[in-house]
Amino acid sequence: MEYADLRVLEIVARHGSMNRAAAELHTVQSNVTARIRALEEQVGTALFERSRRGVVLTAAGQRLLPYAARLAALLREAREAACDDGTPRGTLRVGSLETSAALRLPPLLSAYAQAYPEVGLLVTTGTSGSLVADVLEQRLDGAFVSGPVQHADLIEEAVFREELMLITAPGLRHMDALDGQRELKIIVFRRGCSYRQRLENILAQRGIQTAQPLEFGSLEAILGCVAAGVGVTLLPKPVAMPFWRDGRVAAHELPPEQARVDTVFIRRRATRLTSTLAAFLAIARPAPLKLAAGS
Incomplete structure (x- = not known):
């Protein structure tokens, strides 16, 4: 064979x-x-x-x-x-969560492209679940996902921290108004979204029963539905702030244990770390860990 x-x-x-x-x-x-x-x-x-x-x-x-x-x-x-002489070149395939791609990646990708013009960058967005699968199957060299992942075949390292907020229609002044509700609609990215289970757990702790989620593939669609009063969602603070300042949504702070989550970069443990990926990680790594947008 x-x-x-x-x-x-x-x-x-x-x-x-x-x-x-x-x-x-x-x-x-x-x-x-x-x-x-x-x-x-x-x-x-x-x-x-x-x-x-x-x-x-x-x-x-x-x-x-x-x-x-x-x-x-x-x-x-x-x-x-065989071709890796220490100079980053070739193609780098990176995955990212939708919110990380919108807020965190542009300056990182710009800095990398300027430093290493011989590298072609291919960026794919998806949910944490789909991106983990893509890295394991070697369709991606690495990906930014919501942590922790804790998979034996993956190396993960925290690159930035997110502060999550509950996002609702603008007329909802306080989260207490949701308590005890039945069939509350949650609006999330498609199945495999790391925030889906987290949002359901937060609401369940308040005695709120959720209906079948609405799934979308873009931030604009999710925030548009929330603004229209269709349901609620969970997003990093910097994502929601422009919509909150414009009065289109209300943003509700959560306790630190519910709000804080790390975004990690994952790569396959058994795959050789190339000069191209090593250079990308050197730019992506924070020093020290700090609050930033992403998910």
Whole structure:
């Protein structure tokens, strides 16, 4: 079994079609079909179920597929190691929470781009859950997520601290007005958002029952719904302050044990620390730890 065989497996699985996979590989369909059949003979079991509408992975194919991504990442790491002479260059793939990307990352990315112009920066936003998965599967070199993560395969270090606030419609003067409510709507980022469970716990401690959350992919949508009185959310103070100063929302302070949370940078423990990533971490690390925006 060779990496080239697993790459064909991944492309066929992604397209669900031998013909479309052949187009991506710049070959004919018969060659792709032959490679897959040869691979199936090597492993001793069928890897795809065939039908008129295309192909789908069997259970065995699904178990084999992740090795294609792992080998691709290992080969990429080997090439980078061979070329790494201590000067940051190449591509750096970084993940970030939506709020961190809006408030914390711009000056950091600007400083890094100016210091290391030979590095191409690719930034992906997502929830803590999705970003952790992306780092573990080596789709990202590292990511800013809400901590602590405490995963055996990851190295994490705190880079800045957030102060969270409960954000409500502007007419709500005090959090006590929410106490005892039933079916209160919470407005959060999609599933995997680190603040979702934290917000539910804060409200539960006040005897507030929540309804099915509303999920959005942008800060503007979340704050717009809160301003309209649809529900409440939990966000870092600097995110909410412009909306609070304009009178569009009300921002309520929380006890320190509920308000403070660290944003950490995570990377894979087993992956070599490249000069490119080391230089990025040197700029991102605070000295000393201080309050800043993010999540």
